[in-house]
Amino acid sequence: MIKIKGINNNLVVVFGEGSFDDYYAFLQERFNSNKQLFGGSRVVFKGEGLQLLNQQELSQLQRLCLDNGMILNNSEILLNKKAPEKNQERDTVIYRNVRSGQKIISEGSVLVWGDVHESAEIIAAQDIIVLGKLQGIAHAGYRGNLDSVVFALELSPSQIRIANKISRSADEPVQATGPEIAFWEDDNICIKEYRSRNNTGR
Amino acid sequence: MGEQKEGAQVIVVTSGKGGVGKTTTVANVSTSLAKMGYKIAVMDLDIGLKKLDLILGLENRVIYDIVQLIEGECTLKQALVKDKRFPELSMLPAAQTRNKDEIQPEQVKEICEQMRADFDYIFIDCPAGIEQGFRNAIIAADKAIVVTNPEISAVRDADRIIGMLESAGFTDIMLVVNRIQSEMVKKGDMLSIEDLMEHLCIELLGVVPEDKRVLISTNKGEPIILNEHSIAATAFNNIAARLTGKEIEFPTFEENSFWNKIRNLGRNLFPNK
Numbered sequence: 001m002i003k004i005k006g007i008n009n010n011l012v013v014v015f016g017e018g019s020f021d022d023y024y025a026f027l028q029e030r031f032n033s034n035k036q037l038f039g040g041s042r043v044v045f046k047g048e049g050l051q052l053l054n055q056q057e058l059s060q061l062q063r064l065c066l067d068n069g070m071i072l073n074n075s076e077i078l079l080n081k082k083a084p085e086k087n088q089e090r091d092t093v094i095y096r097n098v099r100s101g102q103k104i105i106s107e108g109s110v111l112v113w114g115d116v117h118e119s120a121e122i123i124a125a126q127d128i129i130v131l132g133k134l135q136g137i138a139h140a141g142y143r144g145n146l147d148s149v150v151f152a153l154e155l156s157p158s159q160i161r162i163a164n165k166i167s168r169s170a171d172e173p174v175q176a177t178g179p180e181i182a183f184w185e186d187d188n189i190c191i192k193e194y195r196s197r198n199n200t201g202r
Numbered sequence: 203m204g205e206q207k208e209g210a211q212v213i214v215v216t217s218g219k220g221g222v223g224k225t226t227t228v229a230n231v232s233t234s235l236a237k238m239g240y241k242i243a244v245m246d247l248d249i250g251l252k253k254l255d256l257i258l259g260l261e262n263r264v265i266y267d268i269v270q271l272i273e274g275e276c277t278l279k280q281a282l283v284k285d286k287r288f289p290e291l292s293m294l295p296a297a298q299t300r301n302k303d304e305i306q307p308e309q310v311k312e313i314c315e316q317m318r319a320d321f322d323y324i325f326i327d328c329p330a331g332i333e334q335g336f337r338n339a340i341i342a343a344d345k346a347i348v349v350t351n352p353e354i355s356a357v358r359d360a361d362r363i364i365g366m367l368e369s370a371g372f373t374d375i376m377l378v379v380n381r382i383q384s385e386m387v388k389k390g391d392m393l394s395i396e397d398l399m400e401h402l403c404i405e406l407l408g409v410v411p412e413d414k415r416v417l418i419s420t421n422k423g424e425p426i427i428l429n430e431h432s433i434a435a436t437a438f439n440n441i442a443a444r445l446t447g448k449e450i451e452f453p454t455f456e457e458n459s460f461w462n463k464i465r466n467l468g469r470n471l472f473p474n475k
Contacts (some may be wrong), residue, residue, distance in 0.1 A: 099365030
């Protein structure tokens, strides 16, 4: 279920089939059995099994590594491409402006009938749609769904994040011409004038 | 309780950012209303950094403060300081030697409920920030006035405060824009009222132009509204009148042309014409 290999000075933990509890018990036992071997080594998580974990479970595993003196060396971990059943997808609809310092988190998509002001945050497991001006921070697909998009009638956010990718706005403000959509393509967050959903090529 | 609600309107004046003119607004709007004959109380909740007594010129007359009142060392009547110039204006001073965590929102609410019956308006001068002092200040209020300056840091904080007021259930939130400079707005160097309104989307209660005389009168402990030549005084009087339900047009500060200046000069020199 779990294999631990040494590759390029990294300790690669490959997660095979199994449950979180199995993983945790296994790693705990291995780490305890030889603290000196694991302490100080750099750890990379890999494998299909990771896909079935949620954020909390992953953090607990990472915590376990840290507690045993290891260094986390993953640049990215994509979780839950297939969202587990227990995470019910629930869309959130907001009928007001989201003001500075307010934070909206949704396990589905977020629809805002209003503006999202600077330093407000919208975080969604899926898409973010703002029927107004988006000036704050939008994080679509925060559980790792790269197919998520951000749409706004006026798209001028300080940052857009899709899954684990971040793009910040240009220092020189660009005057938006109309509704725009931000999506993930070729390792970049792209922004296009919006015509229809097909516009994104998906 | 319900009966008491029929008394005074409790209005909290807040801003998030410090130094935008909360206390100046409280001092002048309350004095203006007192001058009109309304019974006014002002409550300074900036405990530890009190300024309202100073700006109203009542510092020497303070004997007890709100913390002593809450701790039962004095009665409400003893703690209230009356303004000799305006018999209708009373102030409940803050304590300078204590801090904001020493009182609880419920206690502020209780004092306000006691005062409602005796006044027409109660103004609460809220401290800067969004911590305990802010929570103490908003608990008893029916309405809120958010003061901001035409600069992005103040507007950002105002936005945050409006969000927090909305979450706290406020539906009546009004905006006062303080220290606007028409020249700079015209050149595009300062946010205009239109920019601010578009961003903050709440009701505009007043626009106070930059006026050096405000500083002078603050240092003297005399509210600026006593100075008839001041453009800021007019603005504060307009705010007070709007609070009583009068509809007063907003002067267009943007059209501060040469001729308007001459006209204003004339108005100031011959206030009766």
